Amino acid sequence: MTTPSPKRVLTADDIRRALTRIAHEIIERNRGLDGIVIVGLQRGGVWLAEALGAEIERIEQLVPIGTIDVALYRDDIGIRPVTPSGPSELPVPLDGATVVLVDDVLFTGRTVRAALDALADYGRPRAVQLAVLVDRGHRELPIRPDYVGKNLPTSTSEDVAVTPDGVTIETAAALP
């Protein structure tokens, strides 16, 4: 069987430029950075949240960066294997904060749904916004991103892989 080679859709430079733009958009939309907390979703959103935080700091000022693990809030527990990655770590109280959730790929929206439940257990943010590097469509819930690196039409049988080196698409033959 021949496996089609993965197609590169974003390079490392593309990712960096997208993050720079999103950082500007966040500052612009919120008229500054008052009360902003960047929260990366375990595991793929964590490095992106850090990279985005670094961009924001370079442009304007330091903002708190946290991570959240949604494994214990997923709606497919008992249906698919659910493995927690790193524990959640939120550096500041979320009451009254504007949380920018960061993930690598937005797909069905179920992970974000779980993340909203998880966030609520830490406090009552004033607002929650969503930043994703790739929006690949196929939403199953009424969830939309506020900041998008790239809209990427895909078929459900494809797999989108995101690393700091770039974004690739391949046919998901290797998926379990």
Add this chain to the structure above:
Amino acid sequence: MKHLRSIAEIGPEAVHRLLDLTDHMVEVNRRPNPKVPALRGRTVCNLFFEDSTRTRLSFETAARRLSADVMTFTVASSSVNKGESLRDTVETVAAMGVDAFVIRHRASGVPWQVSRWTTASVVNGGDGWHAHPTQALLDAYTVRRALGRSGGLDGLRVAIVGDIRHSRVARSNVEVFGALGADVTVVAPATLLPPAPLAIGVTVTDDLDAAIEEADVLYLLRMQRERISDAVIPSLREYSARFALTPERAMRLGKHALVLHPGPMNRGVEIQVDPAELPGAMITQQVTNGVAVRMAVLFDLLAAPGATIGEAA
């Protein structure tokens, strides 16, 4: 993992996985509202045929913090016989729809027997002199966390002191620390050692004074007073003189050494110092971590695909 009946049965890989998962549960337990929806709709039944306070409460708390429903069934050991009536009890409760049984029984092997009578997961909450795997996991977790380690415990010197022969805690701890790569020494008089060797690589000695200076972890077992009538030890006083943590021995413990005890403590017997004054005492942390470890175990068993069986007709 379908059941947690002994450490030996699940193996080192599962031990590592459960300890890593415990980090998550510790984070949950530190929140103002320590509860997650992970096991909504699952039912955990505690079947305790033997007295227990901390293990039962710890499992109940663990299940509730994961939003599982909890049934607790406590039986005085005298009122239920083994065999048929135990089977009837299990089958009756299982028919109500139970996803996991946590079972404590004075007879070794009961968790294996129970798992033949139900399709639910079985967690061993202590069977006879045989095994107490969640105690061992919480002990290992407590040590790992206190040392700030994240992987195994290679080269760590663990001394387990006391009535090894009649202790399910000792047996499971030998297995768990062995699985994590620690060097385990058991310290006991010959009459309180099991007839067969515990495991390959375990050192056996009756010299606590020598062992204490080497130990990174000193694990004191509870001396069960009823053993004195078994004539396996001449007197409590003589036992304590040789095998208790006395103030003199506490002075000779390494500065970094951790002291663990599964509780309940017999103050004045195996421990003759106030643990509050031992800098390495982990006894409170053990209880706290016990809830998190049991959350990890229940999640690992019940979050797996197909784990919910819904036996109720």
